[in-house]
Amino acid sequence: MKFDVSSTALSSRLQVASKVIAAKNSLPILDNFLFRLEGDVLTITAADSETRLVTTVQVMNAQGSGVFALSAKNILDPLKELPEQPLTFDINDENLEIFIYFQNGKYNFIGARGDLYPQQKPLKDNAISLTMDSKVLLNGINRSLFATADDELRPVMNGIYFDIQPDNLTFVASDGRKLIRLRNSSVKSDERAAFILPKKPANLLKNILSKDEGVTMVKFDENNAHFMCDNFEMVCRLIEGRYPNYNSVIPQENPYKVTIDRVSFLTALKRVSVFSQSSSLIKLHLQTNELTIFGQDIDFSISAEERIPCQYNSPELNIGFNSTYLIEILSNISSESIVFELADPSRAGVIVPEENEENEDLLTLLMPMMLND
Incomplete structure (x- = not known):
């Protein structure tokens, strides 16, 4: 040769x-x-x-x-x-x-x-096919991959859940403390189906699809998935098991709603979180049209506090969150402003963009941390 x-x-x-x-x-x-x-x-x-x-x-x-x-x-x-x-x-x-x-x-x-070299086994005859724009798949993976778990006891949480409905495709990832649900209505399917994509092939697809402008065909059975785009084909084993009912953990009624400029909130969080590195706990104090962010590290006798304007007209509220998770979530949203939906200091907060991108519906959920006072 x-x-x-x-x-x-x-x-x-x-x-x-x-x-x-x-x-x-x-x-x-x-x-x-x-x-x-x-x-x-x-x-x-x-x-x-x-x-x-x-x-x-x-x-x-x-x-x-x-x-x-x-x-x-x-x-x-x-x-x-x-x-x-x-x-x-x-x-x-x-x-x-x-x-x-x-x-x-x-x-x-x-x-x-x-x-x-080992040969690839073909997919089963009952394999389901789905075609989507490569950018839709890339965006779904990019937005959800960071929220996947590393849980040996519950391996189903260690991947991205693809929930395929006749009129949309939903990407879901959760580690039990944070949850991402991204619904895209541009992807249609003839039937309802689902699979869980492990982290390694998801990261490979991120690499491949970032250079791809075309469409990706996804074909999968109970055990394996086949992704075909312009220059690459990837076959991977899927995570087996039943993904939890993610809709059941999303609060339907969080009465207190805060609208905040996302970049102002994100940059203030990054500054204040430096002062609470040992616990990663930051406290949010909400009062009329003002959000105060507190960070404290008792071991080193350091603390910080910043105030930023917001739209809020409900009772005063104190709630604590892990700063690392909150920063990850805000970095994952592209909207100029976000809406933070809260109920009380012990219930999950829901964060959504004020304006979604075309064909998208993004929802993120974050469990609070207990406050000492």
């Missing part, structure tokens, strides 16, 4: 695909990229025991066809440092000795047999 390929095009595909490869693999062959040459298309596969990523790159002057595997560790770093130029791959089909020739030199590797 022999072919020429752009160093930049090949390196960029390998960099994305390499994020699939685990630090320690049960099968040594999974430390490799799988290359398949057919005509003028080079297909590159990377996998671990649960996730598989496939991409293609155009090649020139191809001679022969076949399959070989090459150590990811050996090829990634040298290519990363090469400026844009054509590379010539020359593979001995008998002993899999590989030469890569470039402008000022060559690399020499011994490859591995491609037929040792």
Whole structure:
């Protein structure tokens, strides 16, 4: 086999695909990229025991066809440092000795047999298909991924829940203290379905979709999901189990509503939270059209307080929140102003954008922290 390929095009595909490869693999062959040459298309596969990523790159002057595997560790770093130029791959089909020739030199590797690489099992016949704009999928993952849990006892909480209805798709993530629910009405489905996407493939999709302007086709059964976009295909194992009824934990009646400029609130929180790092507790004191933010660290005898204007015409209220979670939530909203819906110091607060983006309905929920006074 022999072919020429752009160093930049090949390196960029390998960099994305390499994020699939685990630090320690049960099968040594999974430390490799799988290359398949057919005509003028080079297909590159990377996998671990649960996730598989496939991409293609155009090649020139191809001679022969076949399959070989090459150590990811050996090829990634040298290519990363090469400026844009054509590379010539020359593979001995008998002993899999590989030469890569470039402008000022060559690399020499011994490859591995491609037929040792595990094959992908097809999805079941009852698999469900869904097509959406890649930006919708990217936005859903970006907005919800930070709220997923790391819970060994409840693995269903460790991923993003895709709740598919005939007239919308809802992305849900929760770690028991915060919850994100993003509903997008531009995605339609013929039937109701759901699946839970683990964190690792969700992070891979973030990488892939940030460069994709087209549509993504999602196909899934009870165990696996298949994502297909312009330049990549990803197959991953889903988290099995039943996701909790997220709607049941969202308060339906929080009578006290505060409208606040999001950036003013966020920047004040960042400043005050410096003074409560040991506990992360910040106290919010609400009175007519004014919000006071308190932070205190008794161990170091430091404290801070800031006042910002808001729209609020209900009784005075003190409530405590984890500053880290509140900052994450506010950073996750793009609206200029947010509406904070509260009931009392022991019940969850609901934060929604004053104006949602087109086709979107975003709701976030945050459990309070107990105040000492």
